[in-house]
Amino acid sequence: MNPDDGLVPRIPVGEWAETGIDWLKANLAWLFDAFRWLMEFLVGNFTEALLFLPALVMIPLLALLAWAVRSWRMGIGTLVMMIVVVAMDQWTPMLQTMALVIVATLFAVIIAVPLGILAAMNSTVSAIVKPIMDFMQTMPAFVYLIPAVTFFSIGLVPGMFSTIIFALPPGVRMTELGIRQVDSETVEAGESFGANRGQILRGIQLPLAIPTIMAGVNQVIMLALSMAVIAGMAGTEGSGKLVVQAISTLDLPLGVEAGLGVVVLAVFLDRVTAALGDPGDYKSSLLAVLRRRRTASPA
Amino acid sequence: MPPAITADGLYKVFGRRPARGVEALRQGRTRDELRDEGLTAAVIDASFSVEPGENFVVMGLSGSGKSTLIRMVNGLLPASAGELRIGDDVLSSMSPGKVREVRRKRVSMVFQHFALLPHRTVGENAAYGLEVSGLNRADREKRATEALEMVGLKGWGGYRPSALSGGMQQRVGLARALAAGTDIMLMDEAFSALDPLIRRDMQDQLIELQQKLDKTILFITHDLNEAMRIGDRIAMMRDGRIEQIGTSDEILNEPANDYVARFIQDVDRSRVMTAQNILERPSETLGEDHGPRTAHRMLRETQNPWLVALHRDRTPLGVLWEEDVAEAVRTGRDELPWVPGREMPVVSYDTPIADLFAPSAHHLNPLIVVDEDGKFLGVIPRVTLLTAAGTGHGENGDTVTTVGAPDAAGGDALPGTTHDTLGGDR
Numbered sequence: 001m002n003p004d005d006g007l008v009p010r011i012p013v014g015e016w017a018e019t020g021i022d023w024l025k026a027n028l029a030w031l032f033d034a035f036r037w038l039m040e041f042l043v044g045n046f047t048e049a050l051l052f053l054p055a056l057v058m059i060p061l062l063a064l065l066a067w068a069v070r071s072w073r074m075g076i077g078t079l080v081m082m083i084v085v086v087a088m089d090q091w092t093p094m095l096q097t098m099a100l101v102i103v104a105t106l107f108a109v110i111i112a113v114p115l116g117i118l119a120a121m122n123s124t125v126s127a128i129v130k131p132i133m134d135f136m137q138t139m140p141a142f143v144y145l146i147p148a149v150t151f152f153s154i155g156l157v158p159g160m161f162s163t164i165i166f167a168l169p170p171g172v173r174m175t176e177l178g179i180r181q182v183d184s185e186t187v188e189a190g191e192s193f194g195a196n197r198g199q200i201l202r203g204i205q206l207p208l209a210i211p212t213i214m215a216g217v218n219q220v221i222m223l224a225l226s227m228a229v230i231a232g233m234a235g236t237e238g239s240g241k242l243v244v245q246a247i248s249t250l251d252l253p254l255g256v257e258a259g260l261g262v263v264v265l266a267v268f269l270d271r272v273t274a275a276l277g278d279p280g281d282y283k284s285s286l287l288a289v290l291r292r293r294r295t296a297s298p299a
Numbered sequence: 300m301p302p303a304i305t306a307d308g309l310y311k312v313f314g315r316r317p318a319r320g321v322e323a324l325r326q327g328r329t330r331d332e333l334r335d336e337g338l339t340a341a342v343i344d345a346s347f348s349v350e351p352g353e354n355f356v357v358m359g360l361s362g363s364g365k366s367t368l369i370r371m372v373n374g375l376l377p378a379s380a381g382e383l384r385i386g387d388d389v390l391s392s393m394s395p396g397k398v399r400e401v402r403r404k405r406v407s408m409v410f411q412h413f414a415l416l417p418h419r420t421v422g423e424n425a426a427y428g429l430e431v432s433g434l435n436r437a438d439r440e441k442r443a444t445e446a447l448e449m450v451g452l453k454g455w456g457g458y459r460p461s462a463l464s465g466g467m468q469q470r471v472g473l474a475r476a477l478a479a480g481t482d483i484m485l486m487d488e489a490f491s492a493l494d495p496l497i498r499r500d501m502q503d504q505l506i507e508l509q510q511k512l513d514k515t516i517l518f519i520t521h522d523l524n525e526a527m528r529i530g531d532r533i534a535m536m537r538d539g540r541i542e543q544i545g546t547s548d549e550i551l552n553e554p555a556n557d558y559v560a561r562f563i564q565d566v567d568r569s570r571v572m573t574a575q576n577i578l579e580r581p582s583e584t585l586g587e588d589h590g591p592r593t594a595h596r597m598l599r600e601t602q603n604p605w606l607v608a609l610h611r612d613r614t615p616l617g618v619l620w621e622e623d624v625a626e627a628v629r630t631g632r633d634e635l636p637w638v639p640g641r642e643m644p645v646v647s648y649d650t651p652i653a654d655l656f657a658p659s660a661h662h663l664n665p666l667i668v669v670d671e672d673g674k675f676l677g678v679i680p681r682v683t684l685l686t687a688a689g690t691g692h693g694e695n696g697d698t699v700t701t702v703g704a705p706d707a708a709g710g711d712a713l714p715g716t717t718h719d720t721l722g723g724d725r
Contacts, residue, residue: 189414192373193428193479194403203430207418 021147032151039103039160047099055086058095066268068286070275081264090239090261097228097238098265100156104163104224109217112168116175116213117201126176133169141166141227145234159231159240167224174216178209214277221269229262239265301387302348303483303515304355304372309345309381311367314338317379330538341367343539345381351482354509354516356530358523364539365519369485372517373406374398385483403432407476411488413468415460421447421471422456428479439478446478447471449508466497473505477512486518490525502529523562527551527571535559547571569653574646577687578668578677584609587616591627591635594619605665608635613674618643618664645669648676652687659684 025032050058059082067075085094119126144165148158182205190200206213232240239261246255275282282288312320312333320338324330330340341364349355359365370376371383374390383390385405390398407428415424422443423430429439447456450470460468469489476484486505490498506529509516520526526533527547535542535550535558543555551571554560583597585608598606598621606624608616623636644658645667659666665680 183412183414185410185412185414186416188375189408189410189416189427190431191375192402192406192408192485193431193475194399194401195431196399199431203427204416207416 021150025151035161036152036157039157042103043099043156043160046103047096050095050099051092055082055091059083059086062268064286066272069272069279070282071284072286074271074275078268081267085261085264088257088260090242090257093237093239093242093258094261094265097225097240097262098269100160100163100228100231100236100238101221101224101265101269104160104167104228105217105221107160107164108167108171108220108224111164112171112216112220113175113213116172116216117179117206119172119176120179120205121197121201129172129176133172136165137169141230142233144227145230149234154235156236158234159228159236162234163224163227163231166227167220170219170223171216174219175209175213178212178216179205181212182208211277214273218270218273218277221273222266225262225266225269300351301384303351303353303386304347304349304517305382305384306345306347306368306372307382307384309342309368309371309383310340310379311342311364311371311376312338312340312379321380340539342371345536345539345541347534347541347544349515349517351515352509352513354506354518354529354531356518356520356526356533357536358520358526358530358533359536360521362538363536365521365536366487368536369408369487369517369519372483372485373402373408403428403479405481406483406485407479407481408485408487409469409472409476409489411491413460413465413472413492415468415471415475417460419459420456421452421458421460421463424460424471425456425474425478427475428481432479442480443474443478446474449477450474450504464497466493466501469493469501473501473508477508483515483517486516488519488521491520491522498525505529524571535562548576569651572652572687573648574650574652574655574666574668574679575648575676577652577683578648578679579683580677581607584675585619585635587611589635590633591624594624594635595628598624607667607675607678609675615643615645615667615669615675618667643667646679647671652684655679655684 053061059079062082063075063078066078082091085091115129119129141162144162145158148161152158152161186204186208187200190204195203228236228238229240229243232238232242232244235241239258242254242258243262245251246258275285279285279288310321310324311317312324314320314337317338320333320336320340323333324340324343330343333340343364345364345368347355357365357368367376371378372385372390374393378391385401388401390401393401416427419427422440425446426439426443429442434442444456447453447470450473452467452470452474455463455467455471460471463471469492472489490501493501502525505516508514518526518529527550530547532544532546533550534544535555537558543550543559545553545555550559551563554563581601581603583601583606585594585597585606587608587610589608594606594608598604598619604621606619608619610616617635617637619635620638623638627634627636642662643664644662646655646658646669648668648670655666659679659681665678666684667678668676670676
C-alpha cells in the first residue's frame with residue numbers, strides 16, 4: 001500500500017489492458033484461429049520430421065551440419081553432446097523445443113527484418129518502433145503468457161506467440177543498425193551511378209548489413225530459446241515443460257537433465273548460426289574447404 | 300556546342316528554410332551571420348562553365364564548399380537556388396527518374412575513399428554502373444574488362460577489392476566511372492587518399508586517359524600542386540565562394556586577390572611549370588642539307604655560341620658549336636662539324652622543371668625541347684633554367700646571351716646518343 005493513497009488516484013491500467021485483450025479476443029477470433037492453425041501445422045510437422053529419423057541417424061547429420069558451417073571440432077563436440085542428451089533420455093523434448101525455437105525464429109525474422117529496413121530508411125518509423133521494442137524487451141517475459149493463454153488457451157500456440165513477441169526486438173534493432181552503419185560514401189556511389197532505392201537496398205545496403213543482421217538473428221534464437229523454456233508453463237511440449245514440472249515437484253535430477261538438454265541445444269544453435277553470419281571467419285569448415293578446392297582446381 | 304556543365308548563380312544552404320538564407324545572402328549578409336540563425340551556406344553564388352573535353356579543377360580547403368558543389372552537379376544535393384545545366388538540360392527541373400537517367404548515362408563519379416562494394420569482385424564493381432542501367436551481363440562484363448584494361452588492371456577482375464592496394468582500388472573506381480561510358484566524370488578528391496608517388500602516377504594516367512577518351516572532367520582537390528598539374532582551368536574556392544577562375548599560369552601570375560596570392564606562395568613552381576613554360580625559340584635553325592657556311596652566318600646573326608640543326612620533319616638532328624663551325628669554314632670542309640661526346644639532351648615539352656636539372660647538369664648543350672610527336676619546339680640553356688628556378692618566370696622567345704664556354708673542339712661525327720627523357724615523369 002502506498003503512503004500517499006489518498007493523493008494519487010488508483011489508475012486501473014491492468015483492467016484497461018484486460019478490457020483491451022477481451023475486445024481483441026471477441027473481435028479478432030478468426031485471426032487467432034488462423035494463427036493457431038498455422039502454428040500447430042508448422043511446429044507439429046516440423047517436430048515430426050525431426051523425430052522421423054532415429055536419434056542415432058539424426059545425430060551424425062547434425063554433427064555433419066556443424067562441421068559443414070564451422071569446424072570438425074564443432075562436429076565432434078556436437079556428436080558427443082547429443083549422445084549424452086540421448087543417454088539422459090532428453091532427446092525427444094529437446095527436438096520439440098528445437099522445432100519450436102526454429103519456427104518462432106523464422107517468424108520473428110520475417111517480421112523483424114522488414115521492420116528494421118523500414119526503420120533504417122525512415123526516421124519517423126524508427127522513432128515509433130524504438131520505444132515499442134524497448135517495451136517488448138523489458139516487459140517480464142512471463143507477462144506475455146497471460147494474454148497468450150487468453151487468446152489461445154494452453155498448449156503449444158501461446159508458447160509460440162509469446163516466444164515470437166519476446167524474440168523480435170534484437171532482430172529489428174540489429175537490422176536497422178546494420179543498414180544505417182553502411183558507409184555513406186558507398187551508398188552515395190550507388191546513387192551517383194543512378195541506382196534507385198530498391199537497387200541500393202538490394203545491391204549495397206542489405207549485403208553489407210548481413211553480418212550485423214545475422215548477429216541479430218543469433219540473438220533472436222537465444223531469446224527464443226529462453227522464452228521457449230518459459231513457455232513450458234503454458235503447457236508447451238518440450239524441455240521447458242520438463243523444467244517447469246521439475247520446479248513444481250522439486251525434482252532435482254529431472255531439472256538438471258532437462259536443463260542440460262536446453263544448454264546443448266543453445267550451444268548448438270548459437271555456434272551454427274554465428275558461423276552462418278561470417279562464413280569467412282571459419283576457414284576449416286567443410287564448406288570453406290570445398291570452396292577453396294573448387295576455386296583452386298581450375299587455376 | 301553548349302558547355303558540358305554550366306553553373307549559373309548556384310546556392311546551397313543547409314538548414315530550415317534554405318530559401319530565406321539565399322535571400323539574405325543576396326542582400327549582402329555574410330556566411331557567419333547566417334550561421335547564427337542555424338543556416339549553413341555551403342555554396343554561394345557559384346557560376347562557371349566546363350567545356351567538353353576540359354579538365355576543370357575546383358580547388359579549396361576543407362569547408363570551402365567544393366564537395367557540396369560537385370554533388371550538386373549530379374544532383375546528389377539539389378541546389379537551393381540557381382541553375383545547373385548538363386549540356387542543354389536543366390538538372391533542377393528534372394524528375395527524380397530523369398536525374399537518375401542523367402547519372403546513368405551522362406555523369407559518373409569517382410570517390411575519395413573509393414567507395415567500392417567489398418562484397419563484389421573487382422570486375423563486378425567496374426560493371427556496377429552498367430548493371431544499374433540494366434545492361435545484360437555479357438555486354439557489361441565486356442565493357443568492364445575493357446575499362447579495367449585501360450586503367451592497367453588487366454587480369455584483376457576476379458579479385459575482391461580488399462586484395463588490392465589503395466592505388467589499385469582507386470583504379471577500380473576510375474574503371475567503374477569509365478565503364479559507365481559517360482562523357483562527364485566527377486572526381487571528388489579522387490587521389491587525396493593515396494600516397495604521393497601513387498598520386499602522381501594516377502594524375503599522369505588521368506591526363507593520358509582524358510586525352511585518349513576525350514572526357515570532360517570536374518576534379519575536386521585541396522592540393523594546389525595537383526590542381527596546377529592536371530587542370531586546364533582552376534576555380535579557387537573559399538568559404539563557399541569562387542574567388543578566381545583561370546589557367547594555372549593566370550592564377551600563378553595574376554592572382555585575383557590576396558587570398559589566392561597567399562595560397563599560391565607555397566606552390567612548388569618547379570613542379571607546376573614545365574619545359575614549355577620556359578623554353579626559348581631560337582631565331583634561326585639549321586636545315587639538314589645546309590653546310591658550314593650557312594651555319595657560320597646564322598651563328599653570327601643569332602649571337603649564340605651554338606646552333607640547332609633539324610631534320611626535314613623538324614625533329615632535332617644535333618647541336619653545333621661556334622668554334623667547330625669556324626674551324627670547318629677555315630679548313631674549307633663541306634660537312635657539318637659534329638663533335639663526338641657532345642650528346643644532345645632531348646626533353647618533352649611537359650617535363651616539370653624540377654626534372655630538367657639532371658639532364659641540364661650532365662650536358663653542355665642546351666636542352667632541346669620537343670612536342671609529343673618529337674618535333675622541335677625550342678631550347679632551354681642552362682642559365683634560363685637557373686633563372687626560372689630562382690624566380691619562377693622564364694622569358695619566352697628571347698635570345699640567350701651567354702652560356703658556358705665549350706671545352707672540347709675539333710673532329711667530326713654524328714650527334715651522339717640522345718639523352719631521351721620523353722614523357723619523363725619519374
